[in-house]
Amino acid sequence: MLRDLIGVIGPGQSGRIRAHLLAVVCHAVAQGVVFILLVPLLQALLSGEPERALLWLVPLAVAAVVTGVAYFVQALLGFRTAVAATGALYRRLGDHLGDLPLGWFASVKLGSLTRLATAGVGEVTVVFAHLLGPLVTAVVTPMTVLIGMVVFDWRLAVAMLATVPMLVLAYRRSTRTIAETDADVDAAVGRSNDQIIEFAQRQPVLRAFPGGRERAALLEKTIEAQHEAGRRQLRRNSLARGLFGAAVQLAVTFVLAVGAFLAVAGTADVAQLIAVAVLVVRFAEPVMAMGDLGGSLRTVRARLDQVREILDVDPLPEPSAPRRPQGNGIEFSDVRFQYEGAAGPQLDGVDLELPPNGVTALVGPSGSGKTTMTRLVARFWDVDSGAVRIGGVDVRDLSADDRAALVAPVFQNVYLFDGTIEDNVRLGKPDATAEELAWAARLARMDEILGRLPDGWATRVGEGGAALSGGERQRVSLARAILKDAPVMVLDEATAALDAVNEAAVTETVRALAGRRTVLVIAHQLATVMNADRIVVLQDGRVRESGTHAELMALDGLYFQFWEERDRVRNWRLRSAQR
Ligand SMILES: Nc1ncnc2c1ncn2[C@@H]1O[C@H](COP(=O)(O)OP(=O)(O)OP(=O)(O)O)[C@@H](O)[C@H]1O
Ligand SMILES: [Mg+2]
Structure with missing residues (x-):
């Protein structure tokens, strides 16, 4: 012993x-x-x-x-x-x-x-x-x-x-x-x-x-x-x-x-x-x-x-000779991945290239593997086969520091630390100046929240952000990601809890940010998706369609059905409301 x-x-x-x-x-x-x-x-x-x-x-x-x-x-x-x-x-x-x-x-x-x-x-x-x-x-x-x-x-x-x-x-x-x-x-x-x-x-x-x-x-x-x-x-x-x-x-x-x-x-x-x-x-x-x-x-x-x-428990193997990424493109090549204990693969041969410095939107039914893809970019897990590359380098060959510096994520389940709003945003860049903080807050449409809360930046968010509303939490976490100013930004349903006005504004921000970054957006709202440089439709862990909004609508496939279904529901709601 x-x-x-x-x-x-x-x-x-x-x-x-x-x-x-x-x-x-x-x-x-x-x-x-x-x-x-x-x-x-x-x-x-x-x-x-x-x-x-x-x-x-x-x-x-x-x-x-x-x-x-x-x-x-x-x-x-x-x-x-x-x-x-x-x-x-x-x-x-x-x-x-x-x-x-x-x-x-x-x-x-x-x-x-x-x-x-x-x-x-x-x-x-x-x-x-x-x-x-x-x-x-x-x-x-x-x-x-x-x-x-x-x-x-x-x-x-x-x-x-x-x-x-x-x-x-x-x-x-x-x-x-x-x-x-x-x-x-x-x-x-x-x-x-x-x-x-x-x-x-x-x-x-x-x-x-x-x-x-x-x-x-x-x-x-x-x-x-x-x-x-x-x-x-x-x-x-x-x-x-x-x-x-x-x-x-x-x-x-x-x-x-x-x-x-x-x-x-x-x-x-x-x-x-x-x-x-x-x-x-x-x-x-x-x-x-x-x-x-x-x-x-x-x-x-x-x-x-x-x-x-x-x-x-095996730690993620760190590369013995880490490689530096070249540029900020993201590439999935024949990625297969299955959660431990899951019945079938969650990603089943995903091939996808995200144009550097552009917005790619990922759409697909619930459970199709969208969040899983973002997790693999952040290397929560390693792929079973194939590779995820950032800047041409397999994420497994990036040093932990490089990997952390490359990606600014906004996760689907926002988590805030028990501290002030400023603490939480600063996490993105601990030495940020007041101007930088204000800049990130403005882009994330957070300034409106700050004006409303009596303590402004010093407002305490409670454990996990419990003292803020869902939409407020989302904007704080968005500001954190924006402040980080990383070459790759991943937004998983980052605007899902926002009202239409704020959603439009944030979508505009994302577009503007994309000039210098590669952005991957997952969203269920047409407004957020429509103007992406590229839209990718995922179903059952596979890429089914990919192209611009116009191209995909013309294709009359899954994407088309997706929006048509949604339109039908919306019209039906409006009509029944008028009655
Ligand atoms: N930690 C986990 N362990 C096991 N299975 C998981 C885990 N996380 C997700 N899954 C399963 O993997 C599949 C894909 O999940 P994922 O979260 O990627 O879906 P999604 O496309 O993001 O869905 P949504 O639109 O609802 O967010 C689902 O069937 C889910 O049940
Ligand atoms: Mg998800």
Whole structure:
């Protein structure tokens, strides 16, 4: 396990860990020597030879001092190692999370990740502060005593050795039980954590729909299950600990009985027996301690596995020799992509070239893969086959910094950070001047919002932007993308929540911006789409039609049907309103 631990924490700490381990072993051996020296000392005292006892007192005192010093050193090293290892593990996890494909975060349960990233790391590194010492002592001290025993009375040593298999068996059995119940509790806690977070975040939906009551009942059931798992853990773990305790007592009794038998038979003296009795009881102490440590050790193991599971997720491979993009064209060439666990491919051989410094509009029915295409441009995931290129370079060959600098996205689900409007817009360009901010705000039609809100730029948006309306959120995120001034702009339904006047204005802005940028717009509104340099119709993960508005209307295909259908619905609505 220690090797796993070093593997997870990183090789940087292995020297420190080795030093700690050495101190721990020194302490355990010294303690064993102290125990064993009690035998000749007591023997000498009890058989009325105080001078000989004095003689034994010297090595005993030395061993005791060594034990004390070693204890202090190992405790100090243990805490230092724990602190260093905690830091190292946090850094490693943080770095790793930073390199994971963005898509991974969509699949992970927030509750479990939060728990691991906060308490979990501490639960792993506590090994060094509180577990390694007692554990090594529990094994090495009795072993030292056993070896020493051979010198004083080999028969008692054999008796001690004979109890080892029973102890090992009992230990295994009890830790297995504890491990099972602990794992149950852990899973139950994880489940209720996830559900509580979901329950809190989804309140608006839950309150508005009749199914909400069922979700609440489900949550209650999960929490009840967690309690039940906790109760079961208490019951079964006490039993398991009791079992191991009983085994240790049995072993002690057995060794004492053998000693008594030898004394009665006259082959061992009483003084020796008393000395051995003291020894055996002390021998039992660290072994007993091991029973309690088993559970903690299991927790560590479980956490370690969880940490490893995250560390094992492959980060997006970064290119060893990144290439610089030439120009700002975007190109999809025979791109195939399927989400993990999806039934069929979401993109099924997409070939598409977006003219540099032009507006390309992507239209198509819901679920046809439009958003997926934008995600592949931003490299949320890697394509299964084919390639997405920006400026002629495969996005997989771009450095992470270049990739981030190239694309300014406005995603379909706008997310704002809990801060002021200015914080959120500035994210696009942290060192932007006041003029630049004003420029971006004007182009995104945000100035109207700023004038209306009493605190203007300093208005707080709330978690996720909850204090703003959908259209306001969209314009803040648009301003952020405009301010970034990147060569590629991707707008996924960026105007869907805007009224007609604002939508027209933003569409105008997008056109103007396109002079220096390649723009990819996804929209369901004709007004936004119509004037694009190129319109691409996507259906079932394939490009079905592509051309200008006039060309596609003349084609009398999918695009034509799409708008005709829409017109028909609109006319029908108008007519029914007039009636
Ligand atoms: N994270 C995901 N995991 C699995 N499947 C997904 C995931 N995201 C989207 N999908 C599926 O991929 C398909 C394409 O989704 P995508 O979001 O690209 O559609 P879209 O064209 O943007 O639709 P809309 O117009 O509704 O936004 C859908 O069938 C969807 O269910
Ligand atoms: Mg979409």
